[in-house]
Amino acid sequence: MNPDHKIPFGDLSRQLGTIREEINEAVSSTLESGWFVLGKAGEKFESEFAGYVGTRYGVGVGSGTEALHLALVAVGVRPGDEVITVANTCVPTVSAISFAGATPALVDCDPVSYNLDPDKLEATITKKTRAIMPVHLYGQAADIDPIISIARKHDIPVVEDCAQAHGTEYKGKKAGTYGDVAAFSFYPSKNLGAYGDGGAVLTNDSSLAERLRMLRNYGQEKRYYHSIKGFNSRLDEIQAAILSVKLKHLDSWNARRREIASIYGSLIGNPVIRLPREMPYGKHIYHLYPIRTQHRDELQSFLSSNGIQTVIHYPIPIHLQKSYSDLGKSKGSFPQAEAHGNEELSLPMFPELADEEVKFISETLNRFTPSGRTAS
Ligand SMILES: *Cc1c(COP(=O)(O)O)cnc(C)c1O
Secondary structure, eight states: OOTTOSBOSOOHHHHHHHHHHHHHHHHHHHHHHTOOBSSHHHHHHHHHHHHHHTOSEEEEESOHHHHHHHHHHHTTOOTTOEEEEETTSOHHHHHHHHHTTOEEEEEOBOTTTOSBOGGGTGGGOOTTEEEEOOBOGGGOOOOHHHHHHHHHHTTOOBEEEOTTOSSOEETTEETTSSSSEEEEEOOTTSSSOOSSOOEEEEESOHHHHHHHHHHTBTTEEETTEEOSOOOBOOOBHHHHHHHHHHHHHHHHHHHHHHHHHHHHHHHOOOTTOBOOOOOTTEEOOOSSEEEEOTTHHHHHHHHHHTTBOOBOSOSSOGGGSGGGGGGOOOTTSSHHHHHHHHHEEEEOOOTTOOHHHHHHHHHHHHTBOSSSOBOO
């Protein structure tokens, strides 16, 4: 991180400034309770968050990666199975598949929404496919209806990766209500973030919820009676109490993100820069604001030299990562995901960004011309 950046990519201390008293109160009352794992604060948050998204059950776990992993195990993924997901996701999506003992089977993304292309899904299904895991990337829903209908046709469970989609909507319902199970992350910088790691799995299926509760707690049905092989992955009471406070602000924070996106959209006009498109089927909550340009690296240095910090999400698609070279997919296998990785750049996007900052970023982008020179 360059300390000279006048405008940081993210700044959680600004947010803390707006909620400090509520947070201090939540943390100190949890400390006073003397109970730190699997207690009242966790249960309260689980039911509040499931209620917010619109599912019957919520199970708090240790992280988003573990939420995905436990969800896969709960729907029956076993070693040797295949799990389908998209090539341009965050690596933890596929880490969860690997840790369930399964092999990721990748699908290219749609060039406009940057989400899993449903037209390319069915060709990837084999006899070994045991789950389909669409990702709602950047805060915008994947086109979930055709994904679900293909999955139903082949009787394959759907696990939604909602780690970037707290409040995202698709055809009037929230992301996380469409699949058999949904996994959320509360990593600090997500739209709903803890002050540490955390995650949750949501479902409408009571037996899946029951299995998830056992899986996160050593496979226990009741204390010291282990009916299945399980893990330790629990959302702790302090994080749960913090998340209950922050959940009350989520809708207004998401609304502010949408407002910032609309300012960017109205002010940025540069023929070499492509802005993100909102798909007609849903509500984008702008976890990130991904622009694209063929001059990405040059633009990133230009912004940095103007005091603006940006991040690339993500420079290398899954199949070209060293850790996934065993998939045997060479360059050219997923052309849309590869082009996206070469061109994507995320602008600062967090609710506490000031209008003046958004304006400055937009004007700086408008001054950019490739090859280093700027139109002054
Ligand atoms: C953040 C993220 C995860 C992982 O969540 P953690 O809480 O960091 O384990 C998984 N998938 C996507 C798409 C993410 O953005």
